[in-house]
Amino acid sequence: MARESFDKEIQFLRMLALTSGAYSRQQYAEKLGISVHTFDKMMKRLREIASSSLNGRDGAAEQRDMAELLRFSYLDSSDPLLLFLFRAKSLKESESERLSILLGAMKEGAKTAMELLDACSEAMPPELALPDEKTIRGDLKYLEGVGVITREPGPRPYRYALWDRFAGLLAEDELLDVHDYACMMANTQLPSVQGYLLRDMMSKLLTRDRGFDAESLDVFRYKYHYYSRILDEAHLFPLFEAIEGRCYVSFRYFSPKKETSYSSRNTNPLFEREAGGNRERVLPLKIVYDHQYGRWYLLGWGARHGIKKYRLEGVTDLSVGDAADADSWNEKLGLLEQRIRHSWLVDTGRKTLVRARFYKPGPSIPDFVRERVLQQGQWGVITEEDEISFLYEIEVNGIIEIKPWLRSFGSSCEVLEPARLREEMIAEWKELREYYESL
Amino acid sequence: MNPFEKIFNYQLLSRLQDGGAAMVTSHERSWLKSMLAHPAAEEAFLPETLDKLRDMLREEPVVDWTPHLLHKAASKEKMVYHPHIRTIRRAIHACSALRIAYSVKSGGSNAHENAIPFKLEYSMVKREWYLLWYDSRKSMLMNTRLSKLAEVSEKPCDPERFARCTAQAKAYLVSRRAEAVIAVVPAYNEELSRILYAFSCFEREVSFDEERDEYRIKLYFSLNEQEYVLSKARFLGKRIRIVENDRLIARMKQTVSWALQRYGVDEGATE
Numbered sequence: 001m002a003r004e005s006f007d008k009e010i011q012f013l014r015m016l017a018l019t020s021g022a023y024s025r026q027q028y029a030e031k032l033g034i035s036v037h038t039f040d041k042m043m044k045r046l047r048e049i050a051s052s053s054l055n056g057r058d059g060a061a062e063q064r065d066m067a068e069l070l071r072f073s074y075l076d077s078s079d080p081l082l083l084f085l086f087r088a089k090s091l092k093e094s095e096s097e098r099l100s101i102l103l104g105a106m107k108e109g110a111k112t113a114m115e116l117l118d119a120c121s122e123a124m125p126p127e128l129a130l131p132d133e134k135t136i137r138g139d140l141k142y143l144e145g146v147g148v149i150t151r152e153p154g155p156r157p158y159r160y161a162l163w164d165r166f167a168g169l170l171a172e173d174e175l176l177d178v179h180d181y182a183c184m185m186a187n188t189q190l191p192s193v194q195g196y197l198l199r200d201m202m203s204k205l206l207t208r209d210r211g212f213d214a215e216s217l218d219v220f221r222y223k224y225h226y227y228s229r230i231l232d233e234a235h236l237f238p239l240f241e242a243i244e245g246r247c248y249v250s251f252r253y254f255s256p257k258k259e260t261s262y263s264s265r266n267t268n269p270l271f272e273r274e275a276g277g278n279r280e281r282v283l284p285l286k287i288v289y290d291h292q293y294g295r296w297y298l299l300g301w302g303a304r305h306g307i308k309k310y311r312l313e314g315v316t317d318l319s320v321g322d323a324a325d326a327d328s329w330n331e332k333l334g335l336l337e338q339r340i341r342h343s344w345l346v347d348t349g350r351k352t353l354v355r356a357r358f359y360k361p362g363p364s365i366p367d368f369v370r371e372r373v374l375q376q377g378q379w380g381v382i383t384e385e386d387e388i389s390f391l392y393e394i395e396v397n398g399i400i401e402i403k404p405w406l407r408s409f410g411s412s413c414e415v416l417e418p419a420r421l422r423e424e425m426i427a428e429w430k431e432l433r434e435y436y437e438s439l
Numbered sequence: 440m441n442p443f444e445k446i447f448n449y450q451l452l453s454r455l456q457d458g459g460a461a462m463v464t465s466h467e468r469s470w471l472k473s474m475l476a477h478p479a480a481e482e483a484f485l486p487e488t489l490d491k492l493r494d495m496l497r498e499e500p501v502v503d504w505t506p507h508l509l510h511k512a513a514s515k516e517k518m519v520y521h522p523h524i525r526t527i528r529r530a531i532h533a534c535s536a537l538r539i540a541y542s543v544k545s546g547g548s549n550a551h552e553n554a555i556p557f558k559l560e561y562s563m564v565k566r567e568w569y570l571l572w573y574d575s576r577k578s579m580l581m582n583t584r585l586s587k588l589a590e591v592s593e594k595p596c597d598p599e600r601f602a603r604c605t606a607q608a609k610a611y612l613v614s615r616r617a618e619a620v621i622a623v624v625p626a627y628n629e630e631l632s633r634i635l636y637a638f639s640c641f642e643r644e645v646s647f648d649e650e651r652d653e654y655r656i657k658l659y660f661s662l663n664e665q666e667y668v669l670s671k672a673r674f675l676g677k678r679i680r681i682v683e684n685d686r687l688i689a690r691m692k693q694t695v696s697w698a699l700q701r702y703g704v705d706e707g708a709t710e
Contacts, residue, residue, distance in 0.1 A: 432677055
């Protein structure tokens, strides 16, 4: 059976998250390259998942427009709403019922497959088909594979138990520490999806079994988060595994610069992906997370173009292929590392020395300019300094990527070199002057 | 690790919630195991808890992604955890007040006997933790870096007072809300995705005027975040214009004029 792909949901949610309400249904459908009917169907399904994942925290969720829901997810919660993407794997009703009965039975103590079959036969609602032994054994194999249950040591018939060491071995105070740590690490480190899932589970343990109320758990807030970053984590682990195994990957690439990010025949309610996008075969070498915009890149090597950069959001229909030999892989990695050593983000252009003078805010005001340059200036160094200003120098590939950062300091930064960058800065400030003069 | 496992399915999850079983998959456990390698773990857990966790997770496989993942243009990480967090988060849970002493920007220090803790806030830009606490004498929500807190201790608080101050803190935040409208210059619509990403760290609404082919982004933020909004506007430069919010517009005019003066171009500039 083909693996269920979530490419369309990812594109869909990204579009909603980024543009939050800019377009009508028709316009969204057009941009996504799908029919309005498909758009409505997806909206309905996602709304259903979202309201169920929110656990009644937001009772009005179902009535609300999805885009509005995404907008409101900002305020007081450190819970990324987009996480529900990872809860979207489809499951037949009979299967979800069966798995929950099995897990519930194992919560009471270790059981054999036959005991579990009995438990299932007793508890399954009459309208759903009763499982046979083979099905139960298949379920147990799956659950053991994802680590939710363990097979106890001992002779046949084997006994299976729920992996519940957190609840069983940790005191309440310790569970709270695990919850908090998962929350902080998921929000401040990468990758984060598994951390958010763990945090959700710990929060359930604490609220359901230990009497915590949800509000008192939710004491952390995270400011200036690029929360749509978690959508791209969908491809992250397959890519890490491919890099680890030095394997080629193949995917259909839709450049985010194009008008429609997803291509399909509009009349077909299914997503027909054959049209549009280029099929790429690449040896993945590094993943880059750009903190300036909250975007992910895949850097790899392809036979036709050599080193190539892809935005992870344009990668769909990913599959892992053959391995490359170690020597050639190492050679390509070495080449890439050398080319991106001086990339502000991912530019592999010519190395340039940028020199800029930064001006301090004035006597007796805390020097936030210097603090920010030291914190964000990457490998650049401060070479000269007096009471009024300091000189910052950095060698970077090209000037395009560092320019917005320098400009963000406003009049506290004066670019000295290269002359072209200085001229461009002056030209941009002049253009901005024209804009604002008219207001 | 496939993040789309059926075990994470939302229907299954809600059934389990009703049935009382809680499950943690090996995905989450390996993630936690990797994260325990971060130095923050030593501060976030008591030593015996950390030992227990490491022991429980001993057999979990670990995907070591660190050599494959590069962070670019990140602010240097000052802290992920701060030792005061344990005390403060428990105080909020227990509805307790705090006795705090902290140093202030201008030098010197302050103390407060009856601070009502509201939230702990992490800034992804500054990469550090802040305590948001309510000062009932000033009727203000205060913002103090944990790194500036010299002393913190919990003290009992009347539950009614705690609830009242928490409500006032929320109302204070609402009263400090600000809005601005940013227009994307249509010539740069091709860069829309980049521009939208840059603003995706704010609460916002986007609208599109088909006739003028113009996108407008309405940002919602707190008054004390104005400087950050401005730095984002300067970051994007000529691609965008602030079209609503007089204060921000005035600041942009001033920045433009001062920046041109820096470069020795002041003809036509307004002071």
